[in-house]
Amino acid sequence: MVSPTTAAAIKRVLEATEADGLLAIEGIRKEFPGVLALDNVQLRVRPGTVHALMGENGAGKSTLMKIIAGIYQPDAGEIRLRGVPTVLKSPLDALEQGIAMIHQELQLMNWMTVAENIWIRREPKNRVGLIDHSKMVTMTEELFARLNIVLDPRAQVSELTVAQKQMVEIARAVSYESSVLIMDEPTSALTDREVDHLFSIIRDLRKRGIGIVYITHKMNELFEIADEFTVFRDGKYVGTHSSKDVTRDDIIRMMVGRDITDMFPKIDCPIGDVVLEVKNLTIPGVFYDISFSLRRGEILGLAGLVGSKRSNVAEAIFGVTPATSGEILVESKPVTIDSPSAAMSHGFAFLTEDRKETGCFLILNCLENIQSALITRSHVKAGFVDESTVTKLAEEMAATLRVKTPNLYEAVENLSGGNQQKLLIARWLLTKPRILILDEPTRGIDVGAKAEIHRLITALASEGVAVLMISSELPEVLGMSDRIVVMHEGRVSGVLDRAEANQVKIMDLAAR
Template sequence: MTKVSPSTIKAVRESGAVPTAEFLLQVENVRKEFAGNVALDNVSFRLRRGTVHALMGENGAGKSTLMKIIAGIYTPDAGDFYLNNVPIKLRSPLDALDNGIAMIHQELNLMNHMTIAENIWIRREPRNRFGLVDHQELRAGTHRLFKELGIDLDPDERVGQLSVASRQMVEIAKAVSYQSDVLIMDEPTSALTEREVEHLFRIIRTLREQGKGIIYITHKMNELFEIADEVSIFRDGRHIATKASRELTRDEVIRMMVGREISQMFPKVESKIGEVVLSVRNLGLKGVFEDVSFDLHAGEILGIAGLVGAGRSNIAETIFGVTPATSGSIAIGGKEIKITSPSIAMENGMAFLTEDRKESGCFLLLDIQQNMQLAALHGGYVKHGFVQQKRLSEECEEMKTTLRVKTPSMGEKILNLSGGNQQKVLIGRWLLTKPKVLILDEPTRGIDVGAKAEIHRMISTLASTGVAVIMISSELPEILGMSDRIVTIRQGRLAGILDRADADQVKIMELAAQ
């Protein structure tokens, strides 16, 4: 390999000239272990300039670990890195940014108490002649960036007040603002609507035309074939294959990812629909949604569809008491209950898996055992005022096995797990409470195809035992494949309810977007 000095490549980057090296980024024989668990086993990877290179693999396959090493977040145990044929060392995220590598994380890393503009230009704030932050130029620079990317947000709005989708667009804008040669996107569309995904793809195509290299981690097959030029498949910390996307089929990708066939993505079991378990009447939260009514039966999976921002998650949070209703009523088993807190909801047999596992689900500094057993007081594990720890530990271990959580032990910090495995731990937490009503908000967000099928099978099995399930999802195939009935929300109001036999994507979108 012909090597160029780091000072030369830095000068080339700053001049704006296009380097001639075939590969923008090369990673050779990278190895990484966490507490004895091999996350990457001598993995090599190459990114061509002016291409979108997709990474596919089950959760825990090593994709995000490799990208975090490239982004300077993790330090590899072994391996070599070359940028435009120049050997580089990445000791921190700042090193990566200085070398033209930026990463958009699956779990958003913005400062909620700061404004959008402050988040985007942190460490690079424009200064006035007194050395103070020039807030006018800070806003102006953000406006210019948003105009270039077609993003309609107020630079002065605080990030903590934004929806997950809007925060995702801020992360994308922040990464683009560095004008990096290598842009890593980890599940960037997990919280975006179809229109926002189209917007993101326009941005990606523009960057590709500029000669940038895009590394795109996704679990969504349709995105893979729409946006990627090349695809690398990972399994169990190993690189399985790299091929042009046009040479692959959906079934071939799945076979290489999971090492087995997945014959049915939505294993819906027809279960007996029983009596009404939950009755919602004219429910409202002032300024957010209003006049929402529906019944949920034992053994039923009730899907809730709608565009991002329509109020789906707000309705779920209100039913569970996270944000108490300002109007309407909720009845459980025919008895009206004033649900003003999650503890009251849990006492009445409800469980709620939130949309954002990092912000409101995982306790990242605790281990898997501690995270999974947090709701145990409502699962029958307390006798005479004492927690039955042995029984609880055994059932947590069984849940880990059932959900195929990839971890060396239950004592591993949940922070060290992949996003999908963190999601499995949270699902296990709520299943241990043995709920009568289970509310799932985006239960398979960021989860690979193999794990999705397992989660779907578990949801269907739970319903067949009489558990009443509310499932919110932005993926219409998931809603259509799993639901007995589908409630569609539009701009904070109930747009319609469809039976499974009558529902299709067109009808749902007509209701959601009228």
């Protein structure tokens, strides 16, 4: 028989759970040196719902998620899990209490198998205390069957696609029987078909009563998968609403504090002579006979589905992986580009697709990141860098691009994704390029930062810079490009003028 005291305690917990949902965040504050990342924010996640967390880069979303996942400790405020005040001391502590996080940068060990990644530290043992690999494979197969995931548990993770790795991360989180699952930009590198599969898994998890916190910058995803959303701005709580009660413009207004009437501020710029010609560029097994031209003041979009080899073409033009045949001409003169330094000597600049892996030097500070391309070309006298001039140029460019950082000596790893992207753009603009290659320039950044970068790209084109822009977002390609080159499986499948281009025509060329 339950004592009156115990019954009263159970009643209080049930009432608190009903009021708070699965997870309640109240009055959370977090400060880093020079930056107030979170200021009295709140969040409530109900069981069996997808709760989208929205906000510009730097709004505090990732900081809060790291607090919920036990990575950071809050300076003030309270976390309640199922109505009970909770202290999350570490990621392992959070996992053991039913909170799992799938990071935007996947946290898998490439040299281990799928099954080993899922059950690490929880491997089944045989009678003599050794890992029972056969049982671990069986457990993984059963888990995959529940989630409708088709993968070989014995496969090495390094052999998987990004989408498959994402499925492994989700399976690992579910294997902990988590009641709260945090997904940070889970579709940033997925195809439409892979996104559909992910959403079917999310809907199944929702039916099982799991509460999902979903972070995304893609508005279409919000309306397709989320039940509710909460908006942060500048580290503060703005509001929470049901997804069916608001429009896309309402959300943007809450996120940025203003209307963004023109996401793609493309203006008609004078288009001059051909600056870059690519003729029959080929790397066997990767892409074949790539040919196009790019004019001064033109924004040339490069579109195609994931796997069309757009980024490989960009890397070949910049000399990262030189083509084995074909020709590159700059202002009608054949040039040899067998390295990035050779490309830079001809006036090229290249913003890479992955700012963390191949763009930013995360452990260096902002100033060092901005300077890195500049000091290889100029401002070096007798082997010494002209520090005062370079620092002044970097400060002016960071101010022009409105990079949010306490100062330029802040480590880049502490900046939001949008501000890291701005730093990369600042780095290349200081080289005063004639030809600017942008590979996914707005991937993973918020709508406000996107609009700023779009305005910057248009301004550069108006000054005569020739821009080659790769993007997986068709509205961006259509909104910003003067012409669009479409690729399919390593070949150019068509070229469209701005006036004739639409999503149907691009997809027809990209999928043929």
